[in-house]
Amino acid sequence: MHAIVAVDARDVSDPLALRDMEIAEPALRDKDLLIRVEAVSCNPTDVKRRARVKSGGEPRVLGFDGAGVVEALGPDVDGFTVGDKVWWAGDAGRAGSNADLQAVDHRIVSRMPASTTFADAASLPLTALTAWESLFDRMRLSREDTGTLLVVGAAGGAGSAMTQIAKSVTGMTVIATASREDSAAWCRRMGADAVANHHDLVATTEPLAPGGIDYVFSAYTPGNIEAYATLVRPGGQIVSIDGGDLDLLPLFPKSISFHWEYMFARARYDTWDIGEQGRILSQVADLVDDGTIVPTATHYISDFSAEGIREAHRLVESSSLIGKVVVHR
Template identity: 50%
Template sequence: MTTMNTPNSASSSHPLPERMPAIGARGRRPVTDPTSLSDISLPVPNPVGRDLLVEVQGVSVNPVDVKVRAGAPTSGAPRILGYDAAGVVVAVGDEVTRFAVGDRVYYAGQIDRPGTDARYHLVNENIVGHAPHTLSVAETAALPLTVITAWESLFDRLALTRESEGVLLVIGAAGGVGSLIIQLAKALTRLEVVAVASRPETAEWVRKMGADHVVGRDFTSEVSALAPTGVDYVFTSFTPGNVRAIADVIRPRGQVVSIDETGGSIDALKTKSVTWHWELMFTRPVTDPADHYQHDLLESVAALVDDGTLRTTVTTHLTPLNAETMRRAHEIVESSRTIGKVVVTDWPEADLLQ
């Protein structure tokens, strides 16, 4: 691959390549179609301002990747997906203050910028954290989007603290976000956690994450028996079809935080004066690029991982980082039966896209 001199606008320890491999998405195609995700070659971007240029070593695949792929352009330039990354800083913009070339980092990126499914990726330092010292690339790549979502759900939307008590019901508990909701709630609050898990393997997983109780998919009677006066909080990543059940088991003036669409009305919650929160971890990066809340959050999470308080949630690790592997990863996530996280690492050694 041809190389060029380091750009004047960035600080870098070595010359960077002119081009890089990436994975491009095309919309309105099933993931089994080879053109839905394809190997492409792009120019290596140049960091300016507060941007870091990160050499991406591993990514994970989230439901948002699947949703955005469906809406990707069908013609013209393909869209670069990817909303998790673990890698190394190789160049920095002239306003960067928190990172240096050579730092190991992890982050979730932004929905309104090119994604992390590329060998080199630009990201605002305000949403990046130093990677945990005790995890591998794959273990690290599993964390950012889900831990940011879980942290913001509990401590920003629900405003929980270390002194918070009560019962938290987690719907979608075995998924990437649910797994970290359980861990964070048990580690950083006094809440009792009830996890919804419908299969033996998911029930076993949520118990490993720290759930106090496990209930089945039709959870109304089981939850009512565990919390006769109603649960205080509900986290849901599977809201459609569950609003009526949530209304039945939540206490008056309880709180719900949802990360997906409702699929209908939430009027059933009105009679109990329930507070409904939406959580989208992309809101801060898109609406306020100067906000460094997610940087601080990821720094705190790294410390919690390194002291053994939190564990990674990777369960499926695929290689190499190319379109064929990424299609397999998307197919797994599309099944909606994923436990933990699906991670893809290691770009092929031979760059066939000169």
């Protein structure tokens, strides 16, 4: 089958940063679906993983978000049939979605929204799972919870999903952060109640939440811990999705809780509740179909090749991308 692979770490400007290659079709595990990939999106994790590919190893098929059609089922699969249109965010330990076919554990897959194209569907799985797990698994919130949520990096894919899900599934007031007029307008379109500037986070957020922030969803954590310590109320909670070498001591005097969110953890460790990801995606599909949540694709590349995927990586690396970029057939 055709796949787009990385064979070594190269700058995105290099035409060989990603390459078209013919590789063997994936072998199915017992719980797998074999899916013909129709569309993918590019996430910051794709860019980071491309930069870490070591020369001399096996070619790496990147790509996580996907939307496509089920072609075959492993013997222990239930709930799916050949021909189903599905979406998924994948498993960081397996070959990705930048290929004609991908083998994916059916427990982390669900039907895709019936109301969307494959391209629009591919914009949401990873970010919707990240947002949902942050709210309900990390911060242990319920649909009845209220308070003020600060979404840092709200114009990106994860922030766009978080704003929509927090506004539609909880009682949160959402303050988004953005630094340009177009990104601030996008945040309001996603449902944000107010917009602060993350380049002057404390000064622009305090007037919007004079009583303090209850929760923070952070896509840009390094360099912001001191600001969070100032803004968050005693006993508040922070979820970070970007990692980094952090000094969390400034959070101690207010007993502020700090959580990591890594969407791939369930699949990586085959946790007892791995099927929760399929159930979450099914709920998100319902929210898309009833118009509560909208896809977050803003750039569409109709070139499912190394050149099309490389352009998607370039857009993500530009750090000015609003929403998501998708590549489709």
